Amino acid sequence: MTLSVTNLLLTLFVFLILIFFLVFTAQKLANIPGIGEIVEKFSRWIMAIIYIALGLFIIIENDTIQTILGFIF
Numbered sequence: 001m002t003l004s005v006t007n008l009l010l011t012l013f014v015f016l017i018l019i020f021f022l023v024f025t026a027q028k029l030a031n032i033p034g035i036g037e038i039v040e041k042f043s044r045w046i047m048a049i050i051y052i053a054l055g056l057f058i059i060i061e062n063d064t065i066q067t068i069l070g071f072i073f
Contacts, residue, residue: 003011030036039046059065 030039
């Protein structure tokens with residue numbers, strides 16, 4: 001499925017707006033004294049959990065396990 005030029009530009013615009021919103025929200029959260037310290041202290045664990053959760057979500061959403069089992073059996 002290919003996006004038309006109008007839909008592509010709209011998608012990129014929405015993506016850009018949401019990125020700015022994400023960065024703004026992250027800056028505001030980091031300025032809260034307790035939150036910034038916790039994130040700095042546990043940043044490696046937080047990133048590991050996020051990457052593992054994202055990977056599991058992609059595997060489950062794309063039926064990767066069923067595809068691999070289909071190749072084996």
